[in-house]
Amino acid sequence: MRTIDWADGTVRIIDQTRLPAELVGIDVGEVDELVVHIRSLAVRGAPALGVAGALGMALAAYRSAESGGDLDADLAVAADKLSQARPTAVNLSWGVEQLRAARAAGAGAEQLLAAALAIRDADIEINQALSDRGAQLLAGSRRVLTHCNAGALACVEFGTALGVIERLHAAAPLEMVYVCETRPLLQGSRLTAWELGQRGIPHRIIADSAAAGLMLGGQVQAVVVGADRIAANGDVANKVGTVSHALAASYAGLPFVVAAPESTIDPGTESGAEISIELRDAEEVLALAGRRVAAPGSSGWNPAFDVTPAALVTAIVTERRTIDGRACELRPEVVLAGDAGLATAG
């Protein structure tokens, strides 16, 4: 089953809130319902959100055609709702914008769906290409660490950071993948470990806070993560905790690689300081498995992302190029220039 797809006039998603206990699909027939599932993280991950943005717009067009509504007005409403569902991942609004552009060029409901399906299909090829590039870059690493989930479940059916890990393992068996559990919602222990288990790749789940000690202690040889938005200067917004791992990798002299499609790069955001960080319900931190564990009366603070300065990023691998974060921090044109980026590997 694909993470996100189009089926019988609906958007079909895997409900990731129910993994790893059960693998269940949901057919989503309305944009409002899709927004609820995006907010609850039933569908999540920057590349999958890009496809969700596009398929959500196609869904809006279909419903509009069926009800004889005003297509442009209905698409405008849907675009607003979808883009604002989660503020940090740029891919979501990127997917929406692709469909708006298609509509501006005259596409009707059928052509809008075709455009969304093309984005879905491209996601698979793009992630395979960037995974090949990342695996070449990290060819010598047999013990790697990752955070959150940047696997097939964050994409359509092939991951970014986990795509790199899968390719590395295919080239020569990995000794160990250290999987950060990723508090508060445990995308690491629930989703990444599940994916690695299915692929037979050796892995261990660790508390997020154990990562630095493992890196400084020599148990990890490389870190690879995904991204939710990359600013024009190479700063990377990703799941909260990512910058801790980047700092530890930098201190330990380990490569810290960000694997993400070009669509994650946001030329409209000059630096990480401009990136809006989604603040989620503090209950996610205060409760475990639905039961409050924190001291009664205490409140929480739950930012969902953080920003890793470009200077801490060894490489950003996209489907087209390998960008040296340390070089581009002072030269935003490296990030923005597309093929002019530094091609250090493959």
Added chain:
Amino acid sequence: MRTIDWADGTVRIIDQTRLPAELVGIDVGEVDELVVHIRSLAVRGAPALGVAGALGMALAAYRSAESGGDLDADLAVAADKLSQARPTAVNLSWGVEQLRAARAAGAGAEQLLAAALAIRDADIEINQALSDRGAQLLAGSRRVLTHCNAGALACVEFGTALGVIERLHAAAPLEMVYVCETRPLLQGSRLTAWELGQRGIPHRIIADSAAAGLMLGGQVQAVVVGADRIAANGDVANKVGTVSHALAASYAGLPFVVAAPESTIDPGTESGAEISIELRDAEEVLALAGRRVAAPGSSGWNPAFDVTPAALVTAIVTERRTIDGRACELRPEVVLAGDAGLATAG
């Protein structure tokens, strides 16, 4: 109620596994039972473990006297069991050694108890003294971050890192204490938040992985933590995750202060590389509130501590002195020399 005390011929402890839901004491009548409670973290925290080591030896002496056993043989057995209950915190074996020295000087059961009670009483004075020193050092900080629990619950009745925070708040109200939840056993959200709530100090619980982003984003002005063992070169073993915070503080240019009694300094350990890191049951990471959350079949890795290199430590404050970690890394004699340490504040 004190965290640990002597009452009616038993060691009385607060059962911290049941906090914050309920505040319950346990009267522990046998060394074996005390070891179980030390392993389960019912009693925990380096200074409290020092007192537990000493009171545990007094308990062994009492039981030996009652049963007409061989005092020296019984103390030797108790010393082994207590010292090995948890390998990383040096205070535990330090407390045991204090009582062994008293016995070597001819003390019987009554004098051994008196020696243990003196250690209990000294813990309070020592922590107040080091807290005063730490608060002077951080006098300008109004938004501080701490990890795990180095409060009254880690000591007898007055904390180390939380003692510093309490003193800071008494001098001028703090704006915010960011409390890292401290996975996997949540000593931050369960214990530290509970203590801060009882004292009316404003605080917010965060995922451990949110700390770095807050520091780099300017929301935190200082970090203060406790320690479980300080090597001769100033390297600090403390709850897993501590070194992440030290790296982020260093990158953000924030003071990173370790508050610990002199008894935490272990002259027998040359550097952090020699410190044995306790590896706990992986189930602590794989399950939440008794329910498995991780992917079926996946295993975990659960180190309970990590080592922060001295170079990342702005200051170690003890009851006698303030040690500059960055200076002592290359000059172990600074750490070992007692009063010859750098007295930069108070």
